[in-house]
Amino acid sequence: MKTPIFLSLSLPLFLFLPSLAVAAPAKPNTAPNTAPKLVVVMAVDGLPQEQLVRYRDQFGSGGFRRLLDGGAWFTDAHQAHGTTVTAVGHAAILTGAYPNQHGIVANNWVDRATGKQVYCTEDHNHQYIGEHTEPDDGTSPARLRVDTLGDQLRYATGNRAKVVAVSGKDRGAILLAGRGGTAYMYMERSGNFASSTWYMQQHPQWVQRYLAGKPQDRYYGQKWRPLLADSAYAGDADGPLFDFPYYSESGKPDAGYYKRLKEGPAVDELTLDFARAAIDGEALGANPAGVPDLLGVSLSGHDYVNHRHGPESRMSHDHLQRLDRMLAGFFAYLDKRVGADEWMIVLTADHGFANSAEFSQRQRIDAGRIDGKKLLAGLEQHLATTFNGAKPIANAVPPNIYFDGAAIDKAGLKRADVEAAASKWLLARDGVADVYTRTRFEESGASGTRQDLLMRRGWHRHESGDLVVVPRAYWAFGSGTSGATHGTPYRYDTSVPLLMMGKRWIAPGNYTQYAEVVDIAPTLAALLQVRAPAGAEGRVLTEILRRR
Numbered sequence: 274m275k276t277p278i279f280l281s282l283s284l285p286l287f288l289f290l291p292s293l294a295v296a297a298p299a300k301p302n303t304a305p306n307t308a309p310k311l312v313v314v315m316a317v318d319g320l321p322q323e324q325l326v327r328y329r330d331q332f333g334s335g336g337f338r339r340l341l342d343g344g345a346w347f348t349d350a351h352q353a354h355g356t357t358v359t360a361v362g363h364a365a366i367l368t369g370a371y372p373n374q375h376g377i378v379a380n381n382w383v384d385r386a387t388g389k390q391v392y393c394t395e396d397h398n399h400q401y402i403g404e405h406t407e408p409d410d411g412t413s414p415a416r417l418r419v420d421t422l423g424d425q426l427r428y429a430t431g432n433r434a435k436v437v438a439v440s441g442k443d444r445g446a447i448l449l450a451g452r453g454g455t456a457y458m459y460m461e462r463s464g465n466f467a468s469s470t471w472y473m474q475q476h477p478q479w480v481q482r483y484l485a486g487k488p489q490d491r492y493y494g495q496k497w498r499p500l501l502a503d504s505a506y507a508g509d510a511d512g513p514l515f516d517f518p519y520y521s522e523s524g525k526p527d528a529g530y531y532k533r534l535k536e537g538p539a540v541d542e543l544t545l546d547f548a549r550a551a552i553d554g555e556a557l558g559a560n561p562a563g564v565p566d567l568l569g570v571s572l573s574g575h576d577y578v579n580h581r582h583g584p585e586s587r588m589s590h591d592h593l594q595r596l597d598r599m600l601a602g603f604f605a606y607l608d609k610r611v612g613a614d615e616w617m618i619v620l621t622a623d624h625g626f627a628n629s630a631e632f633s634q635r636q637r638i639d640a641g642r643i644d645g646k647k648l649l650a651g652l653e654q655h656l657a658t659t660f661n662g663a664k665p666i667a668n669a670v671p672p673n674i675y676f677d678g679a680a681i682d683k684a685g686l687k688r689a690d691v692e693a694a695a696s697k698w699l700l701a702r703d704g705v706a707d708v709y710t711r712t713r714f715e716e717s718g719a720s721g722t723r724q725d726l727l728m729r730r731g732w733h734r735h736e737s738g739d740l741v742v743v744p745r746a747y748w749a750f751g752s753g754t755s756g757a758t759h760g761t762p763y764r765y766d767t768s769v770p771l772l773m774m775g776k777r778w779i780a781p782g783n784y785t786q787y788a789e790v791v792d793i794a795p796t797l798a799a800l801l802q803v804r805a806p807a808g809a810e811g812r813v814l815t816e817i818l819r820r821r
Contacts, residue, residue, distance in 0.1 A: 308565045308801050309775055311558030311616040313607070314793070315569075316366060317596065318359060318445060319576030319759065321625035322350070322768040324584055328593055331505060335601030340620055343781055344774030345817035347788040352624055355724070355731035355743070356672065357759050357766040360393035362623025362790070363448040363571065367421040369794030369809025371730035376418035377448065378736045383668045383675045385735065390670055391416075394447045399471045404460045406469075411443030413471035414452050419808035421451030422794045423567050428453075429803040433562040437551050439466065441540040441573030445623075449569030457547065459540060459573075464489030464531035466547045479554025489534060489543055490526045492519045497537045499587070500594050510585035510632050536581065538595045541574040545603050549610075558611035565801060571623075572596065583629035583757040617775025619797070621790055625766045629757040633747050640747035643704045645671040648742075655698045656691065660684060665691045671750040672760070673738025688712070695740055704748035709741040727762040773817060780817050788814060 325337065332338040340346070352362045354371050356379055364370070364377040372378045377393050384391045394411030401412065423436035436454030440446035446456035455473070457466045457480075465484050468476065476484075496518045499506065519539065521530035534540050548570050552558065557566040575592055582588040607616050627633075633640035649669045656665055663684035667677035674695075681691060692710040699708045707724070714732050719725050724743070732741060744750065749758045759766045771788055773779045778800055791811035798805040799813045 309617040311566050311611050313568045313618040315620045316571045317575055317622050318573045319579045319626055320622040322770050325770050332597045333601055336597035340772040340774050344772050345779050345781055347771040347784045350771035350788040351767040352769055353789040355728035355762040357624040359623050360444045363445055365790050367449055367794050368419050368806050369791045369811045370419050373730055373733050374419055374808035376733050376736055378733050381670050382673055382736055388667050394444045399469045401467045401469050402476055404467045405462055411447055412469040414447050420806045422797055422806055424451045424453040425803050425806055426567055430564040434564045435555050435557055435566045438569030439544055439548050440571035441544050445571030445573055461532040462528045483550045492539045493526050495519050499591050506587045506590055509587040509590050511587055536577050538574055538592055541572045541596055542599055544572055545599055549606055579626045580756055583632055584626045585628045585632050614777055617778055619793055620772045622769035624759045625768050626759050627757055627765050638747050641704050642751045643744055644752045645750045659694050660686055672742045674740040676739040704745050706745040707743040711739045724762050778819055780819050
């Protein structure tokens with residue numbers, strides 16, 4: 274469903290990485306030349322790389338630390354496109370493509386044919402199975418313009434490989450499942466997980482059995498309290514904000530309660546529980562055809578916590594520690610269910626995070642929020658004054674602003690003149706760093722700067738705006754006086770974890786080479802010996818693959 278645009282950028286709590294040597298080439302693998310029985314691709318929504326480093330010493334042995342110590346860890350990995358939001362980042366993971374290819378340019382944008390705002394995975398032809406469906410709910414991957422690794426795996430195996438994705442967010446599941454897999458997403462009205470009629474007409478028996486148990490109700494009346502001793506949170510930005518209760522005004526589990534579960538660790542625990550049910554119910558990793566299966570898991574809770582409290586907060590700190598323990602339990606389950614050396618995992622994130630603007634300001638950093646509605650209103654007024662009452666703006670979903678071509682033509686205006694007037698006015702506003710125009714994207718050569726490269730990768734000529742506004746560092750679109758967000762081409766938003774583990778296929782070590790999330794799909798395609806997705810532009814991370 275449509276996501277509100279939170280606005281704030283701020284200074285990350287930098288914790289510098291130690292000097293890390295590139296891992297030596299792995300010795301030839303003596304294991305049989307077989308693929309993993311199950312490939313797990315996991316995204317932790319809104320997890321910056323710096324948080325993984327900052328809290329590393331407090332992790333247990335079986336979760337994040339197992340990946341860091343026993344897997345391949347790229348310490349300079351990025352979501353390498355300009356608009357770093359959930360849908361765009363999830364689309365990149367298994368397509369290996371940038372937005373200029375996969376077409377998912379934001380969580381919400383404007384459909385040029387109708388002039389109306391659309392949601393990245395909405396599809397009015399499909400509904401949730403057994404659940405209420407709003408018009409803008411995410412129900413299909415129809416707007417994804419390219420295929421995914423799962424689609425290629427299904428094709429290469431004659432549809433014998435199973436591809437399943439589960440998430441607390443519809444876009445998190447759908448964009449990992451692709452067109453040929455099956456997506457299940459958390460329903461905030463009921464607390465259930467459901468698929469949509471894009472994938473099937475009714476749920477299989479194992480889903481019906483799971484839903485009948487109502488596992489989401491077990492949290493009612495409980496509180497989210499700190500996992501660690503008070504001293505563990507001493508360096509965090511805020512005081513104790515715990516005793517977060519799971520309740521409802523009605524005194525029993527209802528829509529308000531189920532929605533509240535998304536604001537803390539419960540939604541991630543439920544997501545992993547449902548993932549276990551999917552592995553058991555679909556016999557993932559035990560494919561009788563002897564082909565690998567693919568499971569996508571997107572854990573949404575950290576993004577909600579960071580938006581509300583900021584990544585510098587105690588709540589964010591504690592949530593990550595809880596998530597670490599959840600992962601340890603899930604990995605142990607996979608060892609037992611699939612076999613300790615029979616599965617592999619990739620863990621990454623869809624985007625990083627800026628600190629809250631207020632936190633940055635306390636660090637004497639120039640930070641703030643740009644009210645998108647006020648900015649658009651001011652721009653419309655300026656253009657009307659400049660062009661004798663003309664109204665060349667059709668609609669906007671920051672950072673994208675869309676022109677009304679018919680209105681421009683009717684007023685006898687030149688698009689270049691409108692672009693120039695709009696850009697000049699926008700660049701004079703507080704917090705605005707740059708404005709990219711359609712002409713600049715289509716006709717000008719790249720400047721060679723990192724920002725220019727990322728913005729061009731993030732612009733799709735049919736879906737993106739005629740103007741794309743880039744905030745200054747530590748600024749963002751939004752209003753209010755609290756909370757944090759993401760969405761820019763700056764490193765605090767692009768820098769994410771990229772870890773792969775599976776000792777029969779992956780050579781462990783800390784890798785300092787630059788890597789991108791779009792490298793995941795071609796790397797897995799090479800390992801699974803299937804064709805890479807059509808739009809994939811990443812490279813095969815050959816340095817981590819054991820010799821086959």
